[in-house]
Amino acid sequence: SHIDFEFLQTIIGVTPGCSGNFSGHRTEGDLLVAVDFTGGGGTASNSLYQWHCNAEPGPQPADGTVCDPGGAAHYEQITVPSSVSFTINAATVPCGGWICRDTGGVTAQLAANNFLEGGLDLTVLNFTGCFHTFLPHTRTAQSFSAALTDFAGPAPLATCRTPAMTTASNPTGFNLAPGVVASDHVTVQAPSGGATPQGTVAFFLCGPSQVTAGGCPAGNSVGAVKTLVVGAATSDTTAATTALGTYCWRAAYTPTGASVGIFDTATHTDAGAECFAVGVPGPPDAGRGLNLPMPPSDFVPTASLQGDAPLRLEVPALGIDASVESLGLLANGAMAVPQFVSDAGWLRTGAIPGSAGNAVIGGHLDGKTGEPAAFWALGRLRPGDAIIVTETDGTQLRFSVVRVGQFQRQAVPLVAVFGPSSEPHLNLITCAGPYLKDHRTYRDRLVVYTRLAAVAGPNIRTWLGRRSKVCASSRLSSSVPVRSAHCT
Template sequence: MTVRPSSRRWAALLAFAVSATAALLVPLPSNAAPSNWLALDGNVRLTPPAGVTFDWANSGSASPVPTCPAGAVNVTGTGGLFNCGTPGASGAPPGAPALTPAALADPSRISSTFIVDPLSSDTTPCGVSNDPTTFTTSVKNGDAINGITFGPGKVPNKNDLDNVYAVSHGTSARPELYFGAERLSDNGDSHIDFEFLQSIVGLTAGCSGNFIGHRTEGDLLVAVDFTGGGGIATNALYQWHCNAEPGPQPADGTVCDPGGTAHYQPIAVPGSTGFTVNGAIVACGGWICRDTGGVTTQLAANDFLEGGLDLTVLSFTGCFHTFLPHTRTAQSFSAALTDFAGPSPLTTCRIPAMTTASSPTGFNQAPGVVASDHVTVHDPAGSATPAGTVAFFLCGPSQVTAGGCATGNPVGAAKPLIAGAATSDATAATTALGTYCWRAVYTPGSASVGIFDTAGHTDAGPECFSVGVPGPPAAGRGLNLPMPPPDFVPATALRDDAPVEISIPAQGIDAPVERVGLLTNGAMAVPQFVSDAGWLESGSAPGSVGNAVIGG
């Protein structure tokens, strides 16, 4: 194995080359990142040194035997992240594997994705022998995401993405990222980019259309180039910067699309990056591997690459949300892009769990009742107590939806979390009849930046209460309004001549009478209980001049 450092010192290593003719796997330098949670050793299956927890696929004896659907590829043993991929039918691409039970149960795994990218020879709903995920206009690294178009097309085998996967892992500091890919062909130079974006990037619906998303300060791109006829692999790391060099740069996550000084900047941070390529044939994992020779159970030398990024060493404080691998036509970083996979959701920050409770709750509250909200924010993995602030919003009757409060009006200033909890300011802006719901929005701060993501919480249960009638609660029973409540026209006053009971012995009727009003559509409201009758309070009382209306 020949390793060619780009400088004289390993500590400054970011890019290195691997000879494809060597028989051994690439040794990683001693400062290679990230941790040993996942083995970066050029193997797909777990063949761990001491202390390694996972690899991409299981290995070991036939016991335990994982449970897979009929016909799926089932690799026995333990230690894998993915298993149970399925063959394709009638020319369709294979099915992606699922997470193993061990991976699902590991609380330190934050997010993961396995993308089976269609090949140019596949049959998909978008056509026969067409790859539906190709760039259809001239585009290069760093172009505005919203200006990129996609659609079915054909790309050379060396540029055609196959299986691509990634996982994020929580540490005692900031998270780390691992990524891997399988090459369809190693015949000729090829160039693969692994892009990690903080914006949520998507595609318009259909077999062709546009990308949707933004570029933000701190986005990362690992560029991998196989040169020398495809036999030598080098890698380099780029970071999106909003301002011209040498900066300073804004906070990670600041949106800055191309058009000004924003650009991808090559960076070299010792100890931030690990990378390796298989130097010999390795077994495939619990899924269908593909190459131009039709081999599905193993990967030829130099056809598998994997790497990792230590976000703590990179001093990255944002939150990635999208994984977007793609290929280039040439070694130049600005060469035209050809094929892509995904884009796939991949997060590096945990979504904190939030428990909230409104005070008051329930129905029949008096207009102007003083209300507040209390929230507790905690780590679902149980490893840390989130720090930061919580902003509170209150939705009035015209803003409440079936799910609670989607927008709302701010109530006071954002409150700092103390031991993971915060309480809003009190408000008496509750004079309108109907249902009110709270919404709480968490923003990470101090040590939680880059660890936890921004999160919001609302619901139509403990976050809501209803204001029933104008006047004190003793003035009437109130209104048990649904969520969201109907628009209600209240009576202008509570009357002393209201009926309290209706009795028609010949019809077997003997029922309490409730006061009801009119809905804004002019219809008479219904009584609170189905066993009661309703008296239209805006009309006459029984025994008085005029028409008295009672229904039920």
């Protein structure tokens, strides 16, 4: 028999099936112990090999440097006294509590030369990395370059300890002002007591477009790498927080000094203590979902002028012609819904249709008995379709559909729907997806994003959002008018 035992620093995976492929990498310092049973299995010998990135005699890079097969990368046989210890049973041994198998099947004892024990002394080998995968396999012949046959694994293996990391963002909370100065603090400890880890920490900050449910998966580097002092470090500050939404930190630990080969590299992030929110209501891990308060008054214009309120909403492509109710906020801060299923409802605490900002009009999908409601067919809208809003003073605003999005109820992008904008937008929202009987609501929300395309009527607003009287037109203009010198 000819058996190899590989110890690999990267995590090795394999696709299912006998013809599957391995994933992962070989790295400088990977080890392989080749064991050969010769003379009819009566003689056992072993050899130690180490993966080298460069041709001999080197020099070689640091342990853990990735260098996959090809080029100069290779396994080099090494001889380091007292680094390898292997023992073969010289006589029959009982299996005890183990399940043993030989060529005849399950057996209660193992014949001589059938049981092998071995070990590697990583200190003697001056190995400074951390192994993560154990991969045994067999060869067809004694030659080290013989074809490989059977594989057992890959199996997880951890020779280093993963440190325990705790972090805290400064500031925390929500409704923070854009441009707020932020930093992160990390504490790194041994997982079960013992010496405090030595090393460095790099800090990364994910913006609203990068944050996920788990926190910060990657992020942008912030400041210099910090050296741990008694197991703690604080990042440099950053004011790259101008976009509205949730921000989360990530800390990446690298061992140095006496911790090399003892502690593994590690990263830490979460969606709680590592996060804060700029201009977003609710806790730091909120920022999305309809069961949360709407964006605060500090970031959304709330004062409407007399005669500004929308009266009717028409969607010619769908045959929708609905009255528009004026809606406020519920006690929990969420948007109210229209009283009648045939009506739409404008959120009066948000932007006014036609003014700079995101005005929002919602509507029911269906009624209690399943009858179609005002926004039953809203999902059929396509980019370019027209939405016409008539205000109480007779002004007509024509909006053009930009895109249609469908989100799970807890994942609606609040800032994009209700937040501020320098241009006039109107967003329509209704239910979508399967009905959740236990929750008495639909799983999803459909959002139709539109932008102002034209205005017509007795009192026409400039597209910058300021009220001004202009010469009236008997039809919808092809562009948004500006102040006219001929009118007062």
